[in-house]
Amino acid sequence: MKPIDRKSFNHEDFYIKLDTEVVGRNFIEVDEIDSTNSFLLRTDEYTQNGTVIMADFQTEGRGRRDREWSSMKEQNLTFSVLLNENLDDVNINLLILGSALAVAQSLEYLYQLKVNLKWPNDVLVNGKKIAGILLESTSRGSNIDKLVIGFGINVNQMNFPGKYNIIPTSVKSEFKSTVNRERLLAEVLNNLEQTFQDIYTSPEKVLNAWRDRCKMIGEKIKVEDDGKIKYGIFENITDNGFIILKTAAGKELIHIGDVSIR
Ligand code: BTN
Numbered sequence: 683m684k685p686i687d688r689k690s691f692n693h694e695d696f697y698i699k700l701d702t703e704v705v706g707r708n709f710i711e712v713d714e715i716d717s718t719n720s721f722l723l724r725t726d727e728y729t730q731n732g733t734v735i736m737a738d739f740q741t742e743g744r745g746r747r748d749r750e751w752s753s754m755k756e757q758n759l760t761f762s763v764l765l766n767e768n769l770d771d772v773n774i775n776l777l778i779l780g781s782a783l784a785v786a787q788s789l790e791y792l793y794q795l796k797v798n799l800k801w802p803n804d805v806l807v808n809g810k811k812i813a814g815i816l817l818e819s820t821s822r823g824s825n826i827d828k829l830v831i832g833f834g835i836n837v838n839q840m841n842f843p844g845k846y847n848i849i850p851t852s853v854k855s856e857f858k859s860t861v862n863r864e865r866l867l868a869e870v871l872n873n874l875e876q877t878f879q880d881i882y883t884s885p886e887k888v889l890n891a892w893r894d895r896c897k898m899i900g901e902k903i904k905v906e907d908d909g910k911i912k913y914g915i916f917e918n919i920t921d922n923g924f925i926i927l928k929t930a931a932g933k934e935l936i937h938i939g940d941v942s943i944r
Contacts, residue, residue: 690738690756692864694710699868703781704732705872705878716742718762718834719818728764734871736761743834746803746816747940750849751841757839758852763874766828774817774829775882775923778802779892781815784873786895789813792859792869799895800848801916801925801941805835810851812836829830833870837861847940898943903927907939916941 691711700706708730715721718735720742722728728735737760743751753760765772766854786797789812793848796807805813816832836842836852838860880888893899898916904910905927914929925936 691736695862695864696699696868699865699872701731701772701868701872702875705875706868708733708736709736710734711736711738712847713737714739714741715746716740717832718760718807719744719816719830722762722764722830723818723820723828729766731765731767732875734761735764736867738758744816745814745834746830749816751816751834752844753834753836754839758837759833759835759863761867762830763834763851763871764828764830765878769826769921772826772829773885773922774819774880775802776876776885777829777831778815778817779890779919779923780856780877780881781817781833781874782813783888783892783895785813785815785833785835787873787891788866788869789853792866793853793861795853795856798897799892800898801896801919802923804847804848807851807856809849810855811846811848812853822878835866835870837863837866839934885921889921889923893919898941903944904937904942904944905936906942912939913944 715737717740718737722735739755740760743753745751782799782803782805786799789795789797795807798808804811804816813835819829821828836850838854839852842850877888901916903916914927917926917928919925927934927936
């Protein structure tokens with residue numbers, strides 16, 4: 683696959699604001715692709731740790747639980763980050779929570795939005811979904827070979843035709859002004875690299891920053907997984923990023939599922 687020449691995205695503006703050592707230092711913009719996650723998972727073409735592939739349009743953008751991720755051409759940010767170093771003791775859940783946190787911090791800092799995080803991967807503003815994270819991996823034997831973290835951030839799109847699990851919104855809809863995608867992407871990657879470091883050195887900091895933005899903690903919730911429904915109180919998240927659900931029968935750890943307020 684060849685990087686494109688036509689620039690819908692100004693690489694200079696992006697690089698001026700990028701303040702990372704690893705994440706995004708190899709940055710590729712592609713015109714159209716099935717899914718940036720699928721591409722990074724299947725290719726051996728890009729191997730540099732921290733490589734970021736951004737697509738102007740995805741024909742088969744995917745969300746969590748095999749849902750579709752649709753995004754209008756050149757309006758938003760759809761990109762994936764490749765991680766293939768130091769993955770031995772990696773905590774996948776913390777990476778998901780930390781990735782959502784990096785998006786939240788960027789939206790708060792650049793546009794003063796009040797951001798709420800919904801377990802495990804949703805970024806919400808005013809109860810509507812502004813961004814989502816999809817983490818996937820490949821393994822070799824019992825070791826993780828590479829991790830791909832996909833980000834879909836609704837930036838300048840104003841209409842969202844179709845059916846959604848959570849009503850979508852965009853930065854432009856909430857900030858009431860067109861947003862510079864280059865600046866936002868650089869900020870997200872800057873925060874992401876910092877968060878990755880924090881996950882290794884002070885995971886509590888990441889967990890607490892995530893907890894601060896989660897409105898559901900302490901609330902009665904419903905957890906749905908493959909048609910199975912559980913009710914209880916969202917007591918907290920564990921150090922590993924799982925939900926502690928308090929039910930009549932005791933406490934239970936939730937590793938997977940869709941969570942909503944009861
Ligand atoms: C979700 O909220 O369910 C996750 C959405 C993740 C969407 C992004 S867009 C870039 C990357 N490529 C994909 O196919 N999905 C992720």
